[in-house]
Amino acid sequence: MTMNPNVIEEVKRQASYRWKEIFLALAPQLQPAIEKAGRHVPCPVHGGVDGFRLFPHYEARGDGICNTCGHFPDGFALLMWVNNWNFPQTVREVGRVLGVRNLGGARIERPDKEEEYTGCIKVLHDAPYLNNPKNAQSFTVTLQLENQKTVTLWGMDLKTALEGIRAQAGDWVNVKRIGKRAIKFDDKSFNKTIWSAHKADSPEQREAKAQAEKAQHDRAAEQKRGAILKIWKDSLPLSTNHAAILAARRYLMRRFILPANGKGLESFAVHPGLFYADGEKVLGTYPALICRVTDCEGNLVTLHRTYLSFNGFKAKVPSPKKLMSVPDGMSINGAAIRLTSVKPELGIAEGLETALSVMRLTGMACWSVISANGMRTFQVPAGVKKVHIYADKDTSGEGERAAEDLKTRLMQEGIKVLVHLPEMDIPEGVKGVDFNDVLVKRLIG
Numbered sequence: 001m002t003m004n005p006n007v008i009e010e011v012k013r014q015a016s017y018r019w020k021e022i023f024l025a026l027a028p029q030l031q032p033a034i035e036k037a038g039r040h041v042p043c044p045v046h047g048g049v050d051g052f053r054l055f056p057h058y059e060a061r062g063d064g065i066c067n068t069c070g071h072f073p074d075g076f077a078l079l080m081w082v083n084n085w086n087f088p089q090t091v092r093e094v095g096r097v098l099g100v101r102n103l104g105g106a107r108i109e110r111p112d113k114e115e116e117y118t119g120c121i122k123v124l125h126d127a128p129y130l131n132n133p134k135n136a137q138s139f140t141v142t143l144q145l146e147n148q149k150t151v152t153l154w155g156m157d158l159k160t161a162l163e164g165i166r167a168q169a170g171d172w173v174n175v176k177r178i179g180k181r182a183i184k185f186d187d188k189s190f191n192k193t194i195w196s197a198h199k200a201d202s203p204e205q206r207e208a209k210a211q212a213e214k215a216q217h218d219r220a221a222e223q224k225r226g227a228i229l230k231i232w233k234d235s236l237p238l239s240t241n242h243a244a245i246l247a248a249r250r251y252l253m254r255r256f257i258l259p260a261n262g263k264g265l266e267s268f269a270v271h272p273g274l275f276y277a278d279g280e281k282v283l284g285t286y287p288a289l290i291c292r293v294t295d296c297e298g299n300l301v302t303l304h305r306t307y308l309s310f311n312g313f314k315a316k317v318p319s320p321k322k323l324m325s326v327p328d329g330m331s332i333n334g335a336a337i338r339l340t341s342v343k344p345e346l347g348i349a350e351g352l353e354t355a356l357s358v359m360r361l362t363g364m365a366c367w368s369v370i371s372a373n374g375m376r377t378f379q380v381p382a383g384v385k386k387v388h389i390y391a392d393k394d395t396s397g398e399g400e401r402a403a404e405d406l407k408t409r410l411m412q413e414g415i416k417v418l419v420h421l422p423e424m425d426i427p428e429g430v431k432g433v434d435f436n437d438v439l440v441k442r443l444i445g
Contacts, residue, residue, distance in 0.1 A: 011095040012076075018098065019062035019075045025097045025178055025196035027082045028164035030054070033064065034198075044082055045069060096194075097178060115177040117151055118200050119143030121169050124162065129154060143173070146203055153195075161197035174200040221327040228303055228324055235269035235290045243310060244272040244287035250312025251289065255436055256443055257356035267292040267338050276307055276317050286315045291337045291352060293323070293370070296379035301335045302326050304352070304370060323370070332370075334379030340365040342383045349390040349435060350375055350399065357436040358390045366390065372402040386416040393422050394432035 015022060023030045029044040038056035042048050043066050054064040062075020072078040079090045123142040129135035139159035142152045153175065167173050178194045201209065236242055238249065248270040252258035274288040289306040302324045307315035314320040326332050336348065339355055347366035349355040355368040369378045372392075380387060387410055392399030400421065407417045422438045 007095070007100065008091055011091050011098065011100050014098045014100060015062070015075060015094055017060050019059050021196075022062070022075060022094055022097050023079075024176075024198045025194075026093055027079055028161065028196070028198055029082065030078075031165060031198045043068065099179070116174065117143055117145065117153070117176075118172070118174045119145040119151070120172050120202065121167060122150065124167070124169060126159075141175075143175070155193045155195060157193060158195040158197070161195045165197055165199055167197065167199070172200045172202045172205075174198055217328045221329060224325050224327040228300070228327075231271060231274065231290065231303055231324070232269065232292070232300075235271045238268060238270060240270075242270075242272055244270050244308075247287040247308045247310045247312055248289050251306070251308050251314075252356075254312055255353050255357070256439055257353055257360060257436065267294075271305075274305065274307070276315065278318055283317055286317070291368075293332065293335050293337055295330070295335050296381045298338070298381070299330075301330050301332060304337060306352070332374070333377035335369075335374070336378060337368040337370065339367055342381050344384060345386045345388070346380075346384045347388040347390055348375070348378060350392050350402075351434065351436070353436045354390065354392065354434045357434075357439040361435060361439055361442070364388060372398050375399075375402040376405045378406060380410060380413070380415055384415070386418075389417065389419045390435050391419055391421055392432055392434045393424075393426060395426055396431075399432065399434075 020034060023034060027044070032041040033044070033052060033054045037054045037058055040050035040053045042050065043052040045066070046068065048068075051067040052064065052069075055061075058064060058075075061073070062078055063071075063073050064078050065071045069081065072081055076087065076090050076094065079085060079094070080087060083090075085093070120143065121141060122144050123140070125140065126137060127140050129138040131140075138154050139156050140152060140154050141158060141162065142150055144150050158175065161175065162173065165173070175195055175197045178196055180193050236245060238245055249258055269290045271288040271290050273285040274290075275285045276283045286307040287310060289308060291304040291306075292300055293302050293304055295301050305322050305324065307317055307320045307322075309315050323332065337352055337355070339359065343365040345364065347355070347358050347362070347364045348369050349358055349366055350369060350371060352368040352370075355366040358364065358366040366388075369375050375389070375391075389403045389406060391403035394400070400419075403419045407419055410417045420435075422433045422435055424433055424438060424441060426433050
């Protein structure tokens, strides 16, 4: 039967970001892949060891891939493959789970009240409904919940859902009543309850997984901290006689921001040969200007890297300016590159070069907050009474908006704030200007 194209589009629209719910209802054999989204598991069709995976953000589109069977660009294609359905049948079944109308058949009526249980299966077997011999044959399952209470559920569709995940006594499962569908049997109309089911972890398994994940996160955080400290340890002060130092000095001199007395370089160092990775591919090693990024209490959060060529330009890599990964438990929000000690009157600017330019133009202590988002989230350390915001002037207006957002928040915190903008027009074909452009124009016209 031909389906209304508008109905098809409506089902597709409503399915977006609901594929986990849909898969658990219509293809419980996908549960291992759902639990390990982005990682390989046995194929739900032909088995094996690790040939299939759902993509990490599958809930948006429902996409997955099998190394043998091929790529499935969305959940409809995947369900057609897993369940051996045609497209109209797949759309109807997905639509019924979502409660979409006008599907050309009986739709699933959503329940008025959510009914969902997670527990350990104590009993499951066929039996007359409510164990009354006069009633029709049905199916029952008794679950012991985590609070030790038990619940007994009935329904042949429940049997189908549990058989789909090969559940047996002793397993922990989650069952959910999706709704009901009108059916006819022996010329009589009935409301059939529709269930979904998937395997669940026991409390002990959840605790073990939580501890394992914490240990993994702790190890990852420690590795990130170790990498940060090693790069800083292996970096050299600007006063050192080294080819990489000369590259960094040339870079700063080209921007007219190399202080003659070294003032403002307390958070600087230069790595003599830092590798640059684009994904998993290492493109090479380069001199790199390294800056400490610290939180409002002065604790090291991460490092900012500017990859350079030996002639003093930015390295020809996809992103010459990069932040190192932030260890778990820390945040880049509110942090800054401190170019001076804390002062009662403090300037802040987005870029490192902009902050150094402000210091040369005004003599004021100025820190870099790295980006527009860093501007919005900047946390003023104790001892600062007045903040000067040296905003970028962009064609998009983002720099000025970020500055105004910070100004509004800081004034609510009782801090005096002034916003400064570059007093120059944005040249045609350029995305914006900042205070380094002001400095360069003042010095060379």
